[in-house]
Amino acid sequence: MQVEVRVFCGLECYIPGATFGQPIPVEITNGFTGRKLLETLNIPEEKAFSFLVNGRHKDLAVVLSDGDRVSIFPAVGGG
Amino acid sequence: MILKINPEGAELLPAGGVAGKGGYETVTMLKKQYGENVGVIFIGPAGEMLMTGAGIGNNDPEGNAGRYAGRGGLGAVMGSKGLKAIVLDSPKTFDVPVKDKSRFQEAARKFAKILLDHPVTGQGLPAYGTNVLMNIINEAGTLPIRNFKYGRWDKAGEVGGEVAAELCNARGGKATHACHPGCVMRCSNIYILPDGRSMGSLEYETAWGFGPNLEVSDPDQVAEMNYICNDLGLDTIEAGVTLGVLAEAGVIPFGDGKAAIAALEEVGKGSPLGRVIGAGATTAGKVYGVTRVPAVKGQGIPAYDPRSCRGNGVTYATSPMGADHTAGYAVTANILKVGGYVDPTKDEGQLDLSRNLQIATAAVDSTGLCLFVAFAVLDNPEGLPTIVEMLNAMYGIELTINDVVALGQSILKVEREFNEKAGFTKEHDRLPEFFYNEELEPHKTKFTFKEELDEVFNF
Numbered sequence: 001m002q003v004e005v006r007v008f009c010g011l012e013c014y015i016p017g018a019t020f021g022q023p024i025p026v027e028i029t030n031g032f033t034g035r036k037l038l039e040t041l042n043i044p045e046e047k048a049f050s051f052l053v054n055g056r057h058k059d060l061a062v063v064l065s066d067g068d069r070v071s072i073f074p075a076v077g078g079g
Numbered sequence: 080m081i082l083k084i085n086p087e088g089a090e091l092l093p094a095g096g097v098a099g100k101g102g103y104e105t106v107t108m109l110k111k112q113y114g115e116n117v118g119v120i121f122i123g124p125a126g127e128m129l130m131t132g133a134g135i136g137n138n139d140p141e142g143n144a145g146r147y148a149g150r151g152g153l154g155a156v157m158g159s160k161g162l163k164a165i166v167l168d169s170p171k172t173f174d175v176p177v178k179d180k181s182r183f184q185e186a187a188r189k190f191a192k193i194l195l196d197h198p199v200t201g202q203g204l205p206a207y208g209t210n211v212l213m214n215i216i217n218e219a220g221t222l223p224i225r226n227f228k229y230g231r232w233d234k235a236g237e238v239g240g241e242v243a244a245e246l247c248n249a250r251g252g253k254a255t256h257a258c259h260p261g262c263v264m265r266c267s268n269i270y271i272l273p274d275g276r277s278m279g280s281l282e283y284e285t286a287w288g289f290g291p292n293l294e295v296s297d298p299d300q301v302a303e304m305n306y307i308c309n310d311l312g313l314d315t316i317e318a319g320v321t322l323g324v325l326a327e328a329g330v331i332p333f334g335d336g337k338a339a340i341a342a343l344e345e346v347g348k349g350s351p352l353g354r355v356i357g358a359g360a361t362t363a364g365k366v367y368g369v370t371r372v373p374a375v376k377g378q379g380i381p382a383y384d385p386r387s388c389r390g391n392g393v394t395y396a397t398s399p400m401g402a403d404h405t406a407g408y409a410v411t412a413n414i415l416k417v418g419g420y421v422d423p424t425k426d427e428g429q430l431d432l433s434r435n436l437q438i439a440t441a442a443v444d445s446t447g448l449c450l451f452v453a454f455a456v457l458d459n460p461e462g463l464p465t466i467v468e469m470l471n472a473m474y475g476i477e478l479t480i481n482d483v484v485a486l487g488q489s490i491l492k493v494e495r496e497f498n499e500k501a502g503f504t505k506e507h508d509r510l511p512e513f514f515y516n517e518e519l520e521p522h523k524t525k526f527t528f529k530e531e532l533d534e535v536f537n538f
Binding site: 010 | 198202204206209210211219220231239241266282284405408451454522
C-alpha cells in the first residue's frame with residue numbers, strides 16, 4: 001500500500017532531496033496514521049499545521065488508505 | 080488634472096505630459112517633476128477611458144506602479160472627474176496627531192508583537208507573500224480552474240508562491256518586501272520580468288486569475304499580464320475573470336498565455352475587444368452570450384470556488400460590494416484553520432461565519448489597518464482589544480469592543496441602504512446559476528444557499 005505525499009512552504013527541508021509540491025510515494029501498512037507518516041518523513045508535528053487527506057483537513061490520528069493524496073502545510077494565509 | 084497636496088495646501092494643475100500615459104511612466108514622470116519622495120496616486124489609460132474595470136494605483140517604495148485599490152471600478156470614477164493623479168508631498172509623513180503618544184506607542188508595540196508572533200503574519204506571509212495560498216487552495220480542491228470548471232489543477236504550483244519567491248530572488252527582485260514603510264508583515268514582493276523590467280508585486284489573486292483560471296502555468300506570462308494591468312490601470316482580478324469568460328466564449332483559447340496577453344493589450348488601444356475586456360466579466364458575458372459568468376453584482380468572483388469554500392460563497396453573494404473575497408474572508412476558518420474551523424464543503428456554520436467576518440472586516444477596514452492583521456487578531460484574544468486601545472490613545476476616546484462591532488454593523492447597514500436605493504434587491508444576493516447546477520471536482524460540491532442568504536444581514 002502506498003500514499004502520495006506533497007509538502008509545501010519550507011517543509012521540504014525535512015526530507016532529503018524533496019522539492020515542494022512534487023509527489024513523494026510512501027509505503028504504508030495497515031493502521032498507518034498521519035502521525036506515523038510525519039515520523040517516517042521526519043517532519044516535526046508542530047510544523048504540520050494543516051494536514052489534508054484527499055483535500056480535506058484531518059487530525060493526525062487519521063488512518064491512511066492505499067492511494068490517499070496527503071498534503072502537508074505549515075500555517076499559511078494571504079488573500 | 081493633477082491634484083498636488085503639500086503642507087501649504089492643495090492645488091489643481093494641468094496633467095500636461097502624463098495625460099494618457101501608463102502607470103509606470105506616470106509615476107516616474109511625476110516623481111521626476113515633484114521630487115523622488117512624493118507619493119503618487121494615479122489612474123492609467125483604462126481609468127481615463129472610463130472603463131468600469133479600472134482601478135486606482137499607488138506607487139510602492141521603489142516607484143513601481145503596482146499597489147492598487149483595484150476593485151469596484153474606482154479608476155473610472157477618478158477618470159470621470161478628469162483627475163489623472165494625486166501627488167502627495169509631505170515631509171512630515173509620520174507627524175500624525177496622536178492624543179496620548181506614550182499610550183499609543185505602548186499599544187502599537189504590543190500589536191506589532193502580536194503580528195510577529197503569529198505564524199501566518201510573522202512567517203508565512205513574509206517568506207512567500209499572499210501567493211503562499213496557491214498550493215493549499217489547490218490541494219483543498221477549491222482553486223477555480225478553467226473559468227470555475229474544476230477545483231484542482233496539477234500545474235497550479237508552477238505559478239505559486241514558492242516558485243515566485245525563487246524567481247524573485249534569482250533575478251535580483253525581492254521575495255520579502257514591505258508595500259509601505261514600517262510594515263512588520265512585509266508580504267509584498269518585487270518580481271522582475273525576464274527582460275529586466277521590474278513589475279512590482281505578484282499577488283495570489285492575480286497569479287490565480289491569469290494562471291489557473293486561464294490554464295496558464297508560465298509565471299512570466301502571468302507576471303506580464305500583471306504588468307500590463309498595472310500599466311493600464313486595470314483591476315487584475317476583474318481582468319483575469321473577464322479573460323476566463325472570453326476563453327469560455329472561444330475568443331481566446333484556454334492555456335494560451337500569448338493569446339491572453341495579446342487580448343489584454345487591446346485594452347490600451349481602446350479597440351472594441353479592448354473596451355469589452357475593460358468593462359469586466361459581466362459585460363463581456365453579455366456581449367459574447369456566455370452564461371457561465373462568475374460574478375455577483377457585476378463584480379468578478381476571485382480565487383476561491385464558492386462550492387468548496389462555502390463561507391466565502393456566502394460573502395460573495397451578500398457583500399454590498401459584490402463578489403469580494405476580503406469583505407468576509409471565510410477562507411480563514413474554511414481552509415486555513417485560522418479563527419477556528421468550519422468544514423468548507425458543508426453548509427453548517429457558514430452564514431454565521433460570513434456575517435461575523437463581514438462585521439469585523441468593515442470595522443477593521445475603517446481603522447486603516449491592513450486586513451491581514453486579521454490572521455493574528457482572529458487567533459489572539461489580545462488582538463482586538465489592542466486595536467481598540469490604539470484607537471482610544473490616538474483620538475482620546477474610550478471605545479469598547481462592543482462599540483467596534485456596532486461600528487461594523489452600522490457601516491454594512493449604510494452600504495446596504497445605498498444598494499437598495501441604487502436598485503439592488505435580494506435577488507442580487509445570489510450566486511450565478513451554474514454554481515447551483517454544476518458539480519465541482521474533486522469534492523463533487525454544489526452551492527445550495529438561496530433564501531438563507533437573506534438572513535446574513537439580520538442585525
